[in-house]
Amino acid sequence: xxxxLFISFLALLCSxxxxxxxxxxxxxxxxxxxxxxxxGQPQSYNPQSALRTxxxxxxxxQGMRFTDAHTAAAVCTPTRYGVLTGRYPSRIGQFGVLTTFxxxxxxxxxxxxxxxxxxxxxxxxxxxxWHLGMDWVxxxxxxxxxxxxxxxxxxxxxxxxxxxxCGFTHARNIGTVIxxxxxxxxxxxxxxxxLMAKKAVEWLDQRKAGEPFFLYYPLGIPHEPIVPSAEFxxxxxxxxxxxxxxxxxxWLYEGDAFLGKIMExxxxxxxxxxxxxxxxxDNGAEHRAYAPLRESKRSIYEGGHRVPFIARWxxxxxxxxVSDQLVCQVDLLATxxxxxxxxxxxxxxxDSL
Numbered sequence: 231x232x233x234x235l236f237i238s239f240l241a242l243l244c245s246x247x248x249x250x251x252x253x254x255x256x257x258x259x260x261x262x263x264x265x266x267x268x269x270g271q272p273q274s275y276n277p278q279s280a281l282r283t284x285x286x287x288x289x290x291x292q293g294m295r296f297t298d299a300h301t302a303a304a305v306c307t308p309t310r311y312g313v314l315t316g317r318y319p320s321r322i323g324q325f326g327v328l329t330t331f332x333x334x335x336x337x338x339x340x341x342x343x344x345x346x347x348x349x350x351x352x353x354x355x356x357x358x359x360w361h362l363g364m365d366w367v368x369x370x371x372x373x374x375x376x377x378x379x380x381x382x383x384x385x386x387x388x389x390x391x392x393x394x395x396c397g398f399t400h401a402r403n404i405g406t407v408i409x410x411x412x413x414x415x416x417x418x419x420x421x422x423x424x425l426m427a428k429k430a431v432e433w434l435d436q437r438k439a440g441e442p443f444f445l446y447y448p449l450g451i452p453h454e455p456i457v458p459s460a461e462f463x464x465x466x467x468x469x470x471x472x473x474x475x476x477x478x479x480x481w482l483y484e485g486d487a488f489l490g491k492i493m494e495x496x497x498x499x500x501x502x503x504x505x506x507x508x509x510x511x512d513n514g515a516e517h518r519a520y521a522p523l524r525e526s527k528r529s530i531y532e533g534g535h536r537v538p539f540i541a542r543w544x545x546x547x548x549x550x551x552v553s554d555q556l557v558c559q560v561d562l563l564a565t566x567x568x569x570x571x572x573x574x575x576x577x578x579x580x581d582s583l
Contacts, residue, residue, distance in 0.1 A: 270520020293542030316579025345391030
C-alpha cells in the first residue's frame with residue numbers, strides 16, 4: 231500500500247482535464263525514457279546546470295514539470311518493469327539489471343501498458359533499449375556483446391503487447407540491433423542512438439489522425455557508452471561539472487535532440503494537439519550527484535530515484551505549470567487505463583493508482 235502522501239499521476243491528471251467526453255478521440259501517448267538522466271541536469275530543474283537540454287526545457291514550458299517524481303528503483307531493469315506492469319519490481323525480487331541472455335521477467339500473461347492499450351485499439355511500438363529479458367531460440371548465440379545476425383528471440387516486446395519493436399537488449403550489447411524477433415544488423419555504438427531516433431520518427435510519420443497510438447521510446451542516453459555522434463561532438467557548449475567528461479554534455483545534448491525530433495514529428499503530422507507526451511528518466515545519473523539530492527544512481531537516497539518528469543497535453547495540461555505532488559512511474563498503467571476507458575482486473579497493476 232502506498233503512503234498517503236503519494237497522489238497518483240491519474241488523480242492529478244484527472245483533476246486537470248476532468249472526465250473525457252465519450253465522443254472525444256482517445257489520446258495518443260508517447261513515453262520518452264532517458265537512461266540515467268539526473269534530477270539536477272536539465273536547466274529547467276537546476277538553473278545552475280552547465281548541461282544543455284533545450285528541448286526538454288521547452289517541453290517544460292509547454293506542459294507540467296513535476297518536482298517530486300520517482301522511479302520504482304534506482305537502476306534500469308526494475309524501473310522498466312514498474313513502468314510497463316504497474317507493479318513494484320520487489321514483488322518479483324528484481325533489484326539488479328539483466329544481461330544479453332537473461333530470461334524475460336514479464337510473463338506474456340501479465341497486463342502491460344502496451345497490451346492494455348493494444349486492446350483499446352492502439353497501434354503500439356517500443357523503439358530503443360529493452361532490458362527486460364528475452365528467450366533466444368538457440369540458447370546463447372554469439373556473446374554477451376554481440377548476437378549474430380539472424381538470431382531469433384521470443385518473450386520480448388512483441389509478446390507483451392507491442393506491435394512493433396526495434397531496439398537492443400541493453401547498453402553492453404548496444405551494437406546488436408533487433409527488429410521484431412530477429413537480429414537484423416550490427417552497428418557501432420555511436421550509430422545506435424541516431425538509428426533508434428530515425429526508426430521512431432519513421433514510425434510516427436506513418437500514424438494518422440484519429441488512429442490512436444502508443445510509442446515507448448527508451449533512449450540509451452546519457453548512459454555509457456558515451457559516444458556522441460559527429461553531428462553533436464563539440465556542439466553543445468555544455469560542461470560536465472561533476473566528472474569533467476568532455477563528451478558527456480554533447481551526449482546528453484544529442485539525446486535531447488532526439489526528443490526534439492519526436493516533438494517535430496508530432497507537429498509535422500498534426501498529431502501534437504491530441505498527444506500526451508511524457509519525458510522522464512529511469513533513475514539518477516551515473517556517479518553524478520546533484521544538490522540538493524543525496525547520492526546518485528543505485529542509491530536508496532533520492533539522488534537514485536527522484537527524476538525529472540514532464541508531461542504535455544495541449545489544452546488539457548496547463549502550459550508552464552509545476553506540480554510539487556509526490557508521484558511514481560508505476561502509476562502510468564492505471565492512468566492510461568482510465569484515460570482510455572479500459573478496465574483493470576484486480577491482479578493487474580496492483581501498485582498502480
